[in-house]
Amino acid sequence: MATLNVSVVAADHEVWSGDAEMVVARTVEGQIGILAGHEPMLAILAGGEVRITLPGGEKLTADADGGFLSVDGDMVQIVASQAQLV
Template sequence: MSQMNVELVAVERRLWSGDATFVFARTTEGEIGILPGHEPTLAELEHAGVVRIDTPDGTSVTAAVHGGFLSVTPEGVTVLAEVAELSEEIDVERARTAAGRADSDTDEGAAARARAETRLRAAGSAV
């Protein structure tokens, strides 16, 4: 099975690094799936999206990612996020509370709701 090196990095820390067989992300241009050997690409990540990394052992690493860039080079894939949380780090009740509290009538409120809903999707919880 073909593999590629993947780095998932946020401004404040490295969240995950290792070999992967597939990367899925949401960019400002739409969804992208990356397999080993993908052509070089630079894409802007959505302000609130989920990134999934499939590993060679059959497990997946899922993260809520808020802004940043995705870079694909012959050496591998790098996800550079402004803010990111691994699914197991997400407090589901806190995210539900934030989603319910957000005022969707303002741009700021709509963005807060989108971030909370992304965190819930990454955690595998119903939105």
């Protein structure tokens, strides 16, 4: 499966970055799942979980307090006012 290059950052530090197969996040318009080849987009994040599936199936979860999510090519950037791995 093709991978995404994902970066999750808080206002004052990088929370996590690396390759992933899928990202699931909640936006103000509802939940979205992102796979490689997703259309470019910019969305406002609602507070809550960001679930990241790594190559091989391992899963990471970050708790993010609002912010935004952008997809450009196979790059996903999540920028939140506060975020941490849980």
